[in-house]
Amino acid sequence: LGVTDATLVLHATGARLAPRITFDQAAEPANRLAVYRYLVHLTRNPDLAEDLTQAAFERALTSLDRFDPARGPLRFWLVMIARRVAVDHMRSERSRRAREERYAAAEPDHAPPPDLPGEVSPEMRRALGSLSDTEREAVALRVIIGLSGTEAAAVMGISPTACSTTLHRALTRLRRDIGAADHA
Amino acid sequence: MHEDLTPERLDLLLDGAVLPENDAEREVLRLAAALVAAEPEGLPPGLEARLDGLPAAAPKRRARDWLRTRWGRVSLGAAPAVAAAIAVLVIAVKPGDSPAPASWTQSSELAGAATESAPTDLLSDSRRTQPSGAAGEERLDGADSRAAAPPAAAKSALAPPFIETGGRPLRTRSGPGTTFQEAGTLGDGTPLNIACTARGDEVTGPFGPTDIWDRLADGRYVSDAFVFTDTDGPAAAACP
Numbered sequence: 001l002g003v004t005d006a007t008l009v010l011h012a013t014g015a016r017l018a019p020r021i022t023f024d025q026a027a028e029p030a031n032r033l034a035v036y037r038y039l040v041h042l043t044r045n046p047d048l049a050e051d052l053t054q055a056a057f058e059r060a061l062t063s064l065d066r067f068d069p070a071r072g073p074l075r076f077w078l079v080m081i082a083r084r085v086a087v088d089h090m091r092s093e094r095s096r097r098a099r100e101e102r103y104a105a106a107e108p109d110h111a112p113p114p115d116l117p118g119e120v121s122p123e124m125r126r127a128l129g130s131l132s133d134t135e136r137e138a139v140a141l142r143v144i145i146g147l148s149g150t151e152a153a154a155v156m157g158i159s160p161t162a163c164s165t166t167l168h169r170a171l172t173r174l175r176r177d178i179g180a181a182d183h184a
Numbered sequence: 185m186h187e188d189l190t191p192e193r194l195d196l197l198l199d200g201a202v203l204p205e206n207d208a209e210r211e212v213l214r215l216a217a218a219l220v221a222a223e224p225e226g227l228p229p230g231l232e233a234r235l236d237g238l239p240a241a242a243p244k245r246r247a248r249d250w251l252r253t254r255w256g257r258v259s260l261g262a263a264p265a266v267a268a269a270i271a272v273l274v275i276a277v278k279p280g281d282s283p284a285p286a287s288w289t290q291s292s293e294l295a296g297a298a299t300e301s302a303p304t305d306l307l308s309d310s311r312r313t314q315p316s317g318a319a320g321e322e323r324l325d326g327a328d329s330r331a332a333a334p335p336a337a338a339k340s341a342l343a344p345p346f347i348e349t350g351g352r353p354l355r356t357r358s359g360p361g362t363t364f365q366e367a368g369t370l371g372d373g374t375p376l377n378i379a380c381t382a383r384g385d386e387v388t389g390p391f392g393p394t395d396i397w398d399r400l401a402d403g404r405y406v407s408d409a410f411v412f413t414d415t416d417g418p419a420a421a422a423c424p
Contacts, residue, residue, distance in 0.1 A: 057238055
């Protein structure tokens, strides 16, 4: 077996090679910020987004050897991990809530959604809040984080065409809502 | 935003692949810029510190975790069998013992290390077997006080026939075959009182492969593959 053959065999058998990246590369400031911003918009809960950001980087740390640059840039990979972490959390949160509601008297939860960090104007916050979860996620991935259309679609698990249409719809509505507020 | 701004055109604009050509396109880019500008400048200080606190490299994966993930990938169903086979080999290869071949240590006639011992009253020689220990120590002991058992090293000094399994309990059956119901186990080194012999399923063991099954005085059968009888043929007359 030559070196190349051996590598192929290793790949074919699912063996892991040494990671191509270091954790410091993955956790560089721009990537941290991208993951955090994405999670803020995905969850609309800054505290939760902080916890999930940490969890996402912890998970990235233990699976650095699974990063394959052929499949997409580092930021795309990190956002994929962040989404899995968030989905896992929401799933367990849902089941926890369902459990609690079954066993305890449900307390009315009328707490207003926490303010998003940053310089979000009230109009923009209201407009962002009127978007569906999918539309908000498309805006976060494409506009705020700057992933490509293909990458954003892959993260959301939808087709690139569906992602484009969703983003178009979201921006149209944002433009209308914010524009209307401007003229009011 | 104008109707003529298609999703495809919007994608190109956002990617910077084309420049805005009309007011609608300029507006949407202004909106995108406003959205980005509204984002917080940096991470919350607490989060920054938490991320800095993460170790710079993943902790070394422990061999056990690695094996678990490997096995999980190959086949979940195969994992217990692989584990059992390795456990058998580990137990069988005691210091001073020659390694037992996998062909017979995997025999279905060998019971697991945690198998309960056979009830005393069923044993022809009134000796008790003990549940085997993890270290593979001798399974016969003087729990009966009147019948002290020989240590493992002295097994060869036993007069045949006796059980030779390399340390594990041997299954006994209600008939001469592996499909007959199990009737308890006998420990390694247990001397036997063979009443008669019968032909049944072929079993591979230290003295086999053989299809000979030995019927004990209490009516139970054990495969002759695990019984030292000093002969390759039947050690007793055929059962009626």
